[in-house]
Amino acid sequence: RPRRLTEQPLREMSLADAALEYVSYGWFLLPVEPCGKAPHGEFLHEIYGDSRTTHLRRARALRVEVEYWFANDSSINLGVFPCAESGLVIVDVDDLRSINPVFDTPTASSGREGGGKHFYFSSEMSLPMRAYAWGHLNPAHAVLPGSRHETGRRYEWLDGLAPDEVGLMPFEDAQSVFGISL
Numbered sequence: 112r113p114r115r116l117t118e119q120p121l122r123e124m125s126l127a128d129a130a131l132e133y134v135s136y137g138w139f140l141l142p143v144e145p146c147g148k149a150p151h152g153e154f155l156h157e158i159y160g161d162s163r164t165t166h167l168r169r170a171r172a173l174r175v176e177v178e179y180w181f182a183n184d185s186s187i188n189l190g191v192f193p194c195a196e197s198g199l200v201i202v203d204v205d206d207l208r209s210i211n212p213v214f215d216t217p218t219a220s221s222g223r224e225g226g227g228k229h230f231y232f233s234s235e236m237s238l239p240m241r242a243y244a245w246g247h248l249n250p251a252h253a254v255l256p257g258s259r260h261e262t263g264r265r266y267e268w269l270d271g272l273a274p275d276e277v278g279l280m281p282f283e284d285a286q287s288v289f290g291i292s293l
Contacts, residue, residue, distance in 0.1 A: 121273040126257030127181035130189050133255065134174050136274065137197045141167045141252060142180045143188035146259045150252070151187055158183070164252075168192050188258035193249040195237035200282040202230040202289060203247045210245040212288045218280035220272040221256045223264045229253050231274060232282035236293065248291060 121129050133140055141164055142151040152162035158179070159166065172180075180187060193201040204210060205227040212230065219231040227246060241248045256266045256273075271277065286293060 121256070121275050122268050124257070126189055126255075127178075127185065129255070129257045130177045130181065131174060132275070133189070133191065134172065134177055137171065138199055139167060139170075139192040139194055139197050140172045140177060140255075141190045141192065142184070143190040143252075143254055143258065145184075145186040145188060146261050146263070147188060148190075148254050150190065151184075154180075154184055154187065164192075168194065171197070189255045190252040190258075191255050192252050193238075195235070198233050198235060199279070200232040200234045200238055201249055201253045202232070202285075203250045203253060204228045204230070205246040206244070210289065212285075214280060214285055214288060216280050216284065217272055217277045218285065219274040219277055220269045221266055222269060223260050223266045225262075225264070226260065228269070230285075231279050232285060233279040234282040236282075238282070238293070241291075243289070243291075245289075248289070 121132060130140065142154050143149065144151045150164050156162040193199045204212065207227060220228055222228040238249050240250060254266055256268045258266050260266065
């Protein structure tokens with residue numbers, strides 16, 4: 112399981128507090144448009160002088176930086192980049208009718224009512240983004256729980272499957288469930 116800053120469960124935290132937990136995990140974060148999925152370009156430009164996300168893909172946002180994001184716009188959503196540097200692999204399943212993954216060992220998983228699911232894994236390998244009929248391996252970024260969808264529904268960690276509850280399964284142990292060979 113990732114290193115914890117507090118004993119409060121992730122599912123009970125505000126997005127701003129959960130963001131600081133994600134920073135402690137070593138995850139590469141980015142501010143996302145309120146009630147959206149796209150990087151918050153206007154906000155990025157205001158803070159960094161550039162709306163591109165390249166710098167946040169290459170270097171983790173610092174705790175003080177993430178605190179600054181929420182202090183300046185408490186309505187932002189939060190995204191995470193899957194990358195080898197953080198050891199994070201994300202599987203984004205959009206079509207749960209075409210694949211309903213079942214794992215021998217649980218892994219951190221999130222979703223929203225009426226939507227798809229994100230499965231979070233660990234890996235030391237650098238895995239590229241790939242599209243499949245059911246969704247994506249390592250999408251450009253994933254919207255994190257605590258964020259709001261355009262419908263107003265919250266993205267949430269699935270019951271008992273937050274990273275502070277089950278941790279991240281090694282992707283190599285799960286790749287066959289998705290029909291992925293590396």
